[in-house]
Structure formats: structure tokens, C-alpha cells
Amino acid sequence: MGGYEYDFSVISQNMDIFIEGALKTLEISAIALLLAIPLGIIIGMGRISRNRFIRILSSAYVEVMRGVPLLVLLIWIFFVLGQFLKLGSYWASIIGLAVFTAAFIAEIVRSGIQGVPRGQMEAARSSGMTYWQAMRLIVLPQAFRRVLPPLASQFIMLIKDSSLISVIGATELTLNAKNLVATSMRSIEVWTFIGFVYFAMTFTLSMIIRAIEQKLLARENS
Amino acid sequence: MISIKHVNKTFGMNQVLTDVTLEVPKSNVVAIIGPSGAGKSTLIRTINALEPIDNGEIVVDGISIHDKKVNINKARSEIGFVFQSFNLYPFLTALQNVTLAPINVKGLSKSAAEERGKELLTSLGLGDKFDAYPNRLSGGQQQRVAIARALAMDPQVMLFDEPTSALDPEMVTEVLDAIRKLAESGMTMVVVTHEMGFAKEICDEIIFMADGKVVEQATPAKFFTNPDSERAQNFLSKVLHH
Numbered sequence: 169m170g171g172y173e174y175d176f177s178v179i180s181q182n183m184d185i186f187i188e189g190a191l192k193t194l195e196i197s198a199i200a201l202l203l204a205i206p207l208g209i210i211i212g213m214g215r216i217s218r219n220r221f222i223r224i225l226s227s228a229y230v231e232v233m234r235g236v237p238l239l240v241l242l243i244w245i246f247f248v249l250g251q252f253l254k255l256g257s258y259w260a261s262i263i264g265l266a267v268f269t270a271a272f273i274a275e276i277v278r279s280g281i282q283g284v285p286r287g288q289m290e291a292a293r294s295s296g297m298t299y300w301q302a303m304r305l306i307v308l309p310q311a312f313r314r315v316l317p318p319l320a321s322q323f324i325m326l327i328k329d330s331s332l333i334s335v336i337g338a339t340e341l342t343l344n345a346k347n348l349v350a351t352s353m354r355s356i357e358v359w360t361f362i363g364f365v366y367f368a369m370t371f372t373l374s375m376i377i378r379a380i381e382q383k384l385l386a387r388e389n390s
Numbered sequence: 391m392i393s394i395k396h397v398n399k400t401f402g403m404n405q406v407l408t409d410v411t412l413e414v415p416k417s418n419v420v421a422i423i424g425p426s427g428a429g430k431s432t433l434i435r436t437i438n439a440l441e442p443i444d445n446g447e448i449v450v451d452g453i454s455i456h457d458k459k460v461n462i463n464k465a466r467s468e469i470g471f472v473f474q475s476f477n478l479y480p481f482l483t484a485l486q487n488v489t490l491a492p493i494n495v496k497g498l499s500k501s502a503a504e505e506r507g508k509e510l511l512t513s514l515g516l517g518d519k520f521d522a523y524p525n526r527l528s529g530g531q532q533q534r535v536a537i538a539r540a541l542a543m544d545p546q547v548m549l550f551d552e553p554t555s556a557l558d559p560e561m562v563t564e565v566l567d568a569i570r571k572l573a574e575s576g577m578t579m580v581v582v583t584h585e586m587g588f589a590k591e592i593c594d595e596i597i598f599m600a601d602g603k604v605v606e607q608a609t610p611a612k613f614f615t616n617p618d619s620e621r622a623q624n625f626l627s628k629v630l631h632h
């Protein structure tokens with residue numbers, strides 16, 4: 169019985185491919201995140217808007233994005249929307265990840281805003297601030313502190329979800345891995361190492377966000 | 391200075407204010423007292439339009455507060471409001487709590503706002519607390535910061551909704567003293583309170599409310615010795631005998 173012979177030399181020999189892929193993954197995730205955050209904040213605030221139409225529209229967005237698998241969304245954006253807008257796989261991936269993540273950020277933002285005590289908005293409005301000033305200066309900064317932990321989870325999900333964009337041919341860590349597996353036939357070694365690389369990226373991100381959180385907390389308790 | 395005319399307000403089916411009419415002349419201090427659920431908070435919150443009204447009119451310093459055409463933010467910047475639960479901004483220091491609105495609403499420079507803020511905090515006995523965050527302050531200190539925050543806008547009137555009800559007994563005096571000083575300085579004020587001694591001592595007029603109506607309106611001397619209405623007599627016999 170010919171057992172599987174592990175050979176991890178495939179990793180060290182192809183380190184450049186892994187590094188290039190990991191950097192692409194980080195780049196695409198970061199750009200998607202930069203788009204998803206403002207979009208998520210707008211939609212999250214739309215969910216609690218005083219305007220019924222905006223509320224319904226925002227809820228519909230969230231429900232659709234939460235209900236449709238990311239894989240389907242990516243394929244649809246790349247093959248359908250991408251044909252009209254001349255999107256390459258790179259931008260189709262970023263847009264897909266961004267609009268998908270925005271829905272989850274919207275829910276986090278909504279719960280964060282609703283978690284800020286009513287009295288905060290009332291105190292701000294009583295001093296003559298407009299609704300938007302009160303939101304910007306008083307409510308959102310407090311909501312931000314509350315949502316850091318769930319946002320961190322969402323950012324981590326985004327990095328992991330970005331592995332799906334390999335299906336529309338965007339170059340990143342997972343696609344590089346697939347190609348390498350095809351040529352080297354070392355699938356267990358390659359995928360195990362890929363797992364480590366994703367973990368290293370997400371764990372670093374976790375630590376960074378935790379540090380930010382601690383800094384904010386430390387300041388208020390000083 | 392404050393004129394409330396025939397104000398009605400309902401929450402759903404619940405009529406909370408019924409035909410409330412009252413005048414607060416400039417530099418007068420008016421206490422609103424009455425049993426729980428009388429509509430005291432609701433009434434005082436309508437004066438700066440934190441609560442909308444169904445009909446009637448409220449005029450503060452010549453501005454019809456509930457008129458849709460009025461710039462409510464501008465109007466509110468002239469009306470200081472102090473809450474039972476302080477509602478300080480927890481992520482800002484005492485001084486930042488006080489300077490935020492002057493800088494962002496009135497357009498004061500940071501240095502001018504800070505100078506004024508420090509002056510106010512110092513006059514309220516908080517000269518060593520500029521950089522303290524609210525969670526490091528006692529209830530009494532927090533409420534005094536809240537008073538400084540309201541005063542920093544140089545309001546024409548000050549509204550207090552049970553400013554001492556959330557405080558431990560030993561801190562009530564420091565806050566009442568601050569309010570008393572304000573009264574002596576000639577500030578026009580409306581104070582919802584359960585502190586009968588305080589109301590009696592500093593107020594020009596007592597408004598007694600029950601079931602959403604102004605039941606009795608009298609000078610403290612008259613109200614506390616010889617109230618006309620039976621509701622007020624019952625209320626006083628309950629609160630003064632314990």
C-alpha cells in the first residue's frame with residue numbers, strides 16, 4: 169500500500185508565488201474593504217432612516233446580499249455586469265467583495281448606532297447640533313467603539329472570502345495555489361501551507377484591531 | 391421669556407398634556423412638581439422640541455419653537471437642557487464635553503471655547519477635572535459638568551428635568567447649590583423637581599401638574615402652606631411627611 173509521501177520542498181521552491189498571491193489577496197481585500205466601509209455605513213444608516221423609502225431600500229439590499237451566495241454574486245458581476253461595464257476579473261472581484269461585505273457592515277453599523285443610548289442624541293440635539301452633526305460628533309464615534317469586535321470578524325471573513333474570487337480568474341493566493349497544485353501534484357502540502365498563510369494574515373489583523381480597541385479603552389479609563 | 395399656550399400632546403391613545411398654558415417671565419425660576427406620570431418630563435421636553443406637540447404654541451425668547459419654519463437648531467442653542475441621567479458624552483473629557491457645541495454650533499475658536507469652558511467648570515467647583523472622563527467623575531460632578539455644558543452655549547433659558555433624582559443623597563446639595571447660584575444670577579429657569587425644600591426656597595412660582603394638566607399655579611409661600619386644590623393637598627401631605 170503506497171502511502172502518501174509528504175514533500176514540502178514544493179513550498180520553499182515556490183515561495184515567490186505564495187508571496188505574490190498573498191500580497192494580491194491583501195491588496196484586493198483592502199480595496200474592497202475601503203469601498204465596503206463607507207457603503208456599509210450609508211446603508212446601515214439607511215436602515216434606521218426616518219424616511220420609509222430609504223429604510224425599505226436599505227433593508228432590501230441587506231437581505232438580498234445576505235441571502236445570495238458570494239460565489240453566485242461574483243459570477244454574476246463578472247459575467248453579466250462585467251460584460252456591459254468592461255470589468256476585468258480584478259475589478260469584478262473587488263466590487264463583488266465590497267458590495268457583499270457592505271451588507272454585513274451595514275447590519276453591524278445599524279446595531280452599533282442603535283446601541284448608543286438615546287440620551288446621547290438628545291443631549292447633542294439639545295445643544296443645537298443638527299441631526300448629522302450629532303450623528304458625526306456624538307453617535308458614530310460611540311457606535312464605532314461598540315462595533316470594532318464584530319467589524320474585526322467581518323474583515324477577517326472578507327480576507328477568507330476573497331479566496332472565492334479565484335473562480336472568476338482573479339490572481340490571488342488561492343488561484344496561485346490551484347495552479348501550483350495542478351503542476352506539482354502536491355495538493356496536501358500546498359493547501360496546508362495556504363491555510364497557514366491565510367491564518368497568519370487574519371491573525372495579524374485580529375491583533376491590530378485588538379490593539380486599537382485597547383488603546384481606545386485605555387484612554388477613556390485614564 | 392417662555393410662553394406655553396394651550397398645548398396638547400398624546401402618545402398614541404394616551405393624552406399626556408391637556409391644554410397646558412403657562413408663562414415664565416424673564417429671570418423667573420419656575421418649579422414643576424407633581425406625581426409620577428403627570429407629564430412633567432414631557433412638558434419640559436416640549437419646550438426645546440425634544441418632544442413634538444399635537445397643537446398649541448410654545449414661544450421662547452420670541453421664537454415659536456414648534457413652528458415648522460423655525461430653525462430649531464438655532465433655537466435650541468439658546469435653551470440649555472439638563473437631564474436627570476446627565477447624558478454626558480462618555481468618550482470626551484469634561485472640558486471637551488463643554489466645548490463641543492460652542493465650537494461646532496456657535497463656531498467659537500477652540501481656544502475661546504476652552505477658555506470659557508474652563509471658567510465655567512471652575513466656577514462649578516470642577517477646576518481640577520478638565521481632563522477627566524465622565525466615568526471617573528461622581529454623579530454630582532457629572533451633573534455639574536452637564537450644567538457647564540449647557541451654560542457654555544450662553545443660553546437665554548435653562549431647563550432641568552429632575553437634575554438630582556439620579557444622585558446619591560450626599561451629592562444632591564452640590565448640584566442644587568449650582569442651580570441656586572444660577573437662579574441668583576438672574577437666569578430664566580424651569581426645573582422639574584421632587585426637592586420640595588429647594589423649590590420653596592428658590593422658585594418664584596410653583597406649577598403643580600397631575601394627569602397632564604396644570605392643576606395649580608402659585609407662589610411657593612401660598613402653595614406649600616395653603617394650596618387650593620385637593621390634588622395638591624394630597625400630594626403635599628404624601629411628600630412632606632417622610
Ligand SMILES: Nc1ncnc2c1ncn2[C@@H]1O[C@H](COP(=O)(O)OP(=O)(O)OP(=O)(O)O)[C@@H](O)[C@H]1O
Pocket residue numbers: 401404406424425426427428429430431432433
Ligand atoms: N415616549 C413615550 N411614549 C409613550 N408614552 C410616553 C412616552 N413618554 C412618556 N409617556 C407617558 O406619558 C405620561 C407622562 O410621562 P412623563 O414622563 O412626562 O411623566 P413625569 O411627570 O415626568 O413622571 P416622573 O415623575 O415619573 O418622571 C406617562 O403616562 C408616560 O407613560
Ligand SMILES: [Mg+2]
Pocket residue numbers: 430431432552
Ligand atoms: Mg419625568
